[in-house]
Amino acid sequence: MAATWPIFQRKLTRHLQNNKNRKSSRVTAKKIASLYHEAARTAMPRLVPGAIPITGNKILIEKGFEASFKLAFNLGKIPTNPGIWLPAALGVVAYWTGNGFNPVIPPPGYVPGASDLVVFPGVPPAPQIWQAMSSKKESVVARKLVSAFKTHLSSVSGVFIGNPIGSPSPVPFPWVGVA
Secondary structure: OOOOHHHHHHHHHHHHHHOOOHHHHHHHHHHHHHHHHHHHOOOOEOOOOOOOEOOOOHHHHHHHHHHHHHHHHHHOOOOOOHHHHHHHHHHHHHHHOOOEEOOOOOOOOEOOOOEEEEEEOOOOOHHHHHHHHOOOOHHHHHHHHHHHHHHHHOOOEEEEEEOEOOOOOOEEEEEEOEO
């Protein structure tokens, strides 16, 4: 099963439609982080189906979006620089830094292994978050955020360490992309 992005999109759209004032930016940051965490908990490396994340700190995403919202609001206009969304993007990257996956599920040709870890937490999706946040309609913001998160996850990479069938010693199995 892939990450549950349709649920994220539906719930975030509803939240944005119901919370249109500036004072709700902290609440919105918390909502984005919470929904992201729910969706990410169902994601898995593309080459190791069935391996689900063990960790992931949603507070990092929340604080990143809070910082970006604060920067955007302090400008007093629609930000024209994607750099404003770098704190939010780095929060997403930090979420995956050092993250592990359930090592019980091996990739094809391997027996259950010792570890399955993220070694590169992905490219910060600041330009894509900026595109999402520059949208006027709530449903478009949510849809484009999902696209930003999917693009980011395609750059997350890791390594499964376990034994191939018939091998007496562990062999690393690198993978790229989480879906």
